[in-house]
Amino acid sequence: PNQDMEKQARRRLDNLTKPPGSLGLLEEIAYRLAGIQGQVLPQQAKDKLVIVMAGDHGVTAEGISAFPQEVTPQMVLNFLRGGAGINVLARQAGARVLVADIGVAGKALSYDGLISCRVKSGTDNIAHGPAMSREEAIKAIETGINLVQQQVTDQLALVGTGDMGIGNTTPSSAILAVFSGLEPAQITGRGTGLNNERLQHKIKIITQAIEVNRPNREDGLDVLAKIGGLEIAGLAGVILGCAARQIPVVIDGIISGAAALIAHSLAPLSRDYMFASHLSAEPGHRIMLDLLGLKPVLHLEMRLGEGTGAVLAFHLMEAAVNIINNMATFTEAGVSQG
């Protein structure tokens, strides 16, 4: 980002008819966008889209999810037909929904409108070995990067990240445990709705996955390959692709957050293009965002994924742009300064 433009944007914000800083994080979003776009007055995104990566997880064999694996392709179809939460919220936001099969279990899905970019038919069971090979992890990341290159053609784009994959809070919590150094028990949540007993089991499986695989936290690719997921890898690629193109990318919940941790580990400067959206009901999410130095603006106790939180936050990104462009200055309005 252009630091001089950020500074000029901050100066403009301080001259608008309000106490300095009183629009809080909206002001921060506004000057960050000024830096990213390289102009004092950032413009509204012309192309808004949410990229939903779908992948399956071998670790579901351990009974760590409240829903069966067949739900992943069923929900992919629901996305394509427009009936899911992300579709409803994306329509409200005026955003396109791109749905990509990067690794749903079983045979390749062939649905109209689906982007097929399968690296593997679901990950292997991380409770007993690596999720995927290092080469597959690289390929999945590149898939995400390429998707941004191909699909995001307008420089004034705004991208949200979304996920679908039964069982994917398990690898996400495992990734967070490794990067934060915290015990899985401190950061693991109920996902789509586990009871206490099954939550304890999930914690045990995450602990086991880390013990069996011994991921090296200094090597993001190692963490990703050993205890990650294909959609997590793809979303890490989406984030890196956005950073490379200087496009702001809004991070959804804990699966997208795990992808952001991987992206940040591989390319720390990518963080400059990340914007947090909501604070999930998952207990690890706040820790994850703290590690990234991002502040969630929506506190809705959501835990759906799909990019629902990201796309809801688009409204606030747009509000920030409206504020810096359209509010009167003290001089223009003839208002006394404090």
Place this chain on the structure above:
Amino acid sequence: PNQDMEKQARRRLDNLTKPPGSLGLLEEIAYRLAGIQGQVLPQQAKDKLVIVMAGDHGVTAEGISAFPQEVTPQMVLNFLRGGAGINVLARQAGARVLVADIGVAGKALSYDGLISCRVKSGTDNIAHGPAMSREEAIKAIETGINLVQQQVTDQLALVGTGDMGIGNTTPSSAILAVFSGLEPAQITGRGTGLNNERLQHKIKIITQAIEVNRPNREDGLDVLAKIGGLEIAGLAGVILGCAARQIPVVIDGIISGAAALIAHSLAPLSRDYMFASHLSAEPGHRIMLDLLGLKPVLHLEMRLGEGTGAVLAFHLMEAAVNIINNMATFTEAGVSQG
């Protein structure tokens, strides 16, 4: 609200293609609106408006604000010309901005588009006596109720509360101190931007105002008259008027929150029509919302007032309505339930 419709709405939400409860507070907003509108599928508001009440405060003589009192009428003019934060955000939300002079200091303002409903030319200095008489407090509340009756003609309305009044975090914090029983030091903030020394002075003035006036917390009208403000009274009336008309009312920051505490004290059931918007940077705001049992959905560290937080939250109210109306059910989408 119609409890049967709330129940039916909750049932519908549980049948939509997502884990039960996974859309968090959006689901709560959706079923609360179902109860308020008396239909399982709540409809989008047809008339959205934010009511900005402007009033002045005699206590500014004590130097408790970073801005001079002349800013109140200057900002009223800014509102009418469309250059303020609330105008920008209301335009984005598609909401009308109603600006009412309920007690700006000095001579009556005569601006095109301004609703003049002055009860008094600013309050008296609460550091030395009551803000207003009990009769004036009643009149100011009635003014707010009448404004809703006159201006909000569509039953499918959505109202936000907003304020303008230099110095008005002082009476708001005083009201919170009385209702919460907490020490002013625990809940008083920097308002538009006081330094440490002036913050300490503000706390001293609030403590003094409570000692001098001895408001009776069992009597909301007494609290309002003794240590309140005219715009706070008017907004309490707006909230009561919305409750009476069964119109959802979105509460802005700590000034609107103080009005909500007064409204709740006078008519506890009015709480059923209140929706929280943002969590302000003011330290007392969370305590205020806890007293009301309301959860803020936006965490933007804002402290501007004017209704800016309320109008930003309209988007989330609309998202909730979209979700319950437009998402596919498990059966419709052929998705397995957990």
